[in-house]
Amino acid sequence: MMRRAANALDRTVDLLVIGGGVYGAWIAYDAALRGLSVILVERTDWAAGTSSASSKLIHGGLRYLEYGHLGLVRKALVERRRLLRLAPHRVRALRFLLPVHRDARAGRIALELGLSLYDLLAGELGGPHAHRSYGREALLARCPFIERSGLVSGFSYSDASEDDARYCLELVDGAIGAGAAAVNACEALALTSDSGGRVFGARVRDAITGSEHEIRAGITVAAAGPWTQALVTRDPRDFPVRLTKGVHLVMPPLPMPEAMLLTTRSDRRVFFLIPWYGATLLGTTDTDVAPGTSETTVSAADVDYLLRAVEERCPGLGWRRRHVRGSFAGVRTLRAEGSKSPSSVTREWSLESPRPGLLVPVGGKLTSARVEAAATVARVQLALGRTQTGCPTAERPFPWAPPGDFDTWEDTTVRAGVVLGMDEEVARACARRHGTTTSEVHALVRERPEL
Ligand SMILES: Cc1cc2nc3c(=O)[nH]c(=O)nc-3n(C[C@H](O)[C@H](O)[C@H](O)COP(=O)(O)OP(=O)(O)OC[C@H]3O[C@@H](n4cnc5c(N)ncnc54)[C@H](O)[C@@H]3O)c2cc1C
Known part of the structure; x- marks a missing residue:
């Protein structure tokens, strides 16, 4: 993909999107397809932030059922079904095994009910992708490396996975194809506003040439993930968010094609083992990050936590520090919800408008970003006084999706x-x-x- 900054900057457009993660990419793509003039700027490279550090899942989020977040799970499962159809090269079905130990977070009956509800919300009840239960011995035959002591039984169920960075890159390419200007290595230094406080774009710096430019826009969307707060306000109290870090370790391949959902013994959190380009992703953690920072370093404590969790549940894998092939961390931007534990804070998405002319997506998931981007662009059209057009991405195959079978x-x-x-x-x-x-x-x- 060629970088074409010349002529793109110093322009007046309908929509300026700041941040080339999955939200910025979907918003720019959708808006360009609706005929708006769009500039998307990214400080470093496409998907360089949270959108390349996820668990790579397109999923409903089984654990959110526990918190009663039915709307969130339903929305994500509808999207999962859609994305499997619209991006068959990118989003692939993935089967998960879920062992049930006596000291697990949820017992067998609760899981049976939860998985049935998950299938129901996904429209898969009784279908080929519905969950299945396993007896203890059948599960051990499938994954002999799991802890035998306290093992009661298990389940398998379906979700999907993708390559998150490629997913974003494809959408940025789609946005360019639909007429948007997309410039990476271009940081929004500050929002610009009139005397009444209405935002009308941003001052940006092209890191390749060092030149500064002013982009004027009818509406500005700040989709800068964990960096959004710093962009929209000097005082974090004006725009409170909760930032939490999630770490993954890259480990050797599992001796089976399925992924696994497990719960830690120490704090009963959910963690995953996910097949990934011939290796396995082990993750994730969920710890608070100080407001105003977006720290993405992997600490020794993060590595110890994940290795201990997997050793307790899958001792037969024998994974030690020397088996760690790599690691990465991403930061979730969540709504500020008081003193709740990081894992129980809602992943619900919302669209804020802290100042006139400015829209800010908060929270959300890679899985649901498409439909939330569509809602954002509908708000942009409304704010610009344009005719509301239907969502162009709901039935459109992905930009690089092959035609036919x-x-x-x-x-x-x-x-x-x-x-x-x-x-x-x-x-x-x-x-x-x-x-x-x-x-x-x-x-x-x-x-x-x-x-
Ligand atoms: C550990 C972890 C695991 C996850 N797993 C999943 C999963 O399996 N499935 C799922 O659906 N969701 C998952 N999520 C959630 C999902 O990854 C995020 O919701 C999503 O990636 C957020 O995208 P974003 O575009 O809002 O932010 P980001 O991807 O962080 O994008 C923001 C971009 O803005 C850029 N930027 C910042 N400041 C500026 C500026 N001033 N000027 C220009 N550009 C700027 C940054 O460089 C960055 O590229 C996970 C999240 C984490 C942390």
Whole structure:
């Protein structure tokens, strides 16, 4: 993707979007498809913030049922179904195993009820993706590395996964294709406003040229994730949010294709083991980050916490510090909800307007960002006095989604990759990563076979 900053900055547009994470990308894409003039600016690179540090799941969030957040789960499950259909190259169904230990967070009956409700909300009750229960021995045969002591039984259920950074990149490319200007390495230094306090854009700095510019916009959306508070106010009390850090460790592959949902023994939090490009993601933590910072370092305590959790529940894996292949941390931006524990703070999304001319998305999930971006753009149209048009992304295949039957396309594309000398697994990963733009990767390999 070429960076074209010249002519994009110093302009007057309908909508300025600050932040190239999943929210900024969806909002810019949706608005451009509705015919608005749009500039999207990103301080570093696309998805450099929280949107490349997630658990990579497109999921309803089974654990949110426990807090009674039915609306949130239902919305996410509807989106899961939609995204599986609109982005078959990107969003893939993933089966989870869920062992039930005697000291688990929820007992067998509660889980049976919860999983049935999850299937019902997803429209999958009794269908091929519905949950299944396992007896103790059947579960041990599937994953012999789990803790035997106290193991009662287990379940399997379905969710989906994706590559979050690629997901954003594809949407930014879609936004450009729909007419938006998208400039990375371009930081919004400050919002600009008139004497009445109405925001009319931002002063930005192009990090490549060092030049500063003023972008004037009818509406500005600050989608800067954990950095939003610093952008919209000098006094955090004017715009209170809760920031919590989540860490993942990259571990060796599991001896099975499924993911796992487990609960820690110490504080009974949910954590996951998720297959990821031939490795496993182990995560996540949930600890408060001081307001005004967006610290993303992985501490020794984070590593110890996750290794202890997995050792208690899956001792047969034998994972130690030396098995850690990598790690990353992301920061959640949540609503400020008093002294609740980080894990119990709602992940509900909201759209705030702290100043006229300015909209700020808060909270949310990668899973539900599409529909929330659509709601944001509807508000933008209203504020600009434009005719409300229908949501253009609800039925539109992703920008790089292959047309027609996905399996046929994938087989053909994988075979083409193998002919070029890729091994089959790499050719498949390449097809799913690049979608229809895989042909450009193949052309590159043809040109430079040493690649
Ligand atoms: C550990 C963890 C696991 C998660 N797992 C999942 C999951 O499995 N599934 C799911 O659905 N959700 C998950 N989430 C939630 C999801 O990742 C977030 O809701 C989502 O990524 C937030 O996107 P965003 O666009 O709001 O923020 P970000 O991705 O942080 O994007 C903000 C962008 O703004 C840029 N920026 C900041 N300041 C400026 C400025 N002044 N000028 C220009 N640009 C600026 C930043 O560089 C950044 O790229 C998880 C979150 C965490 C922390």
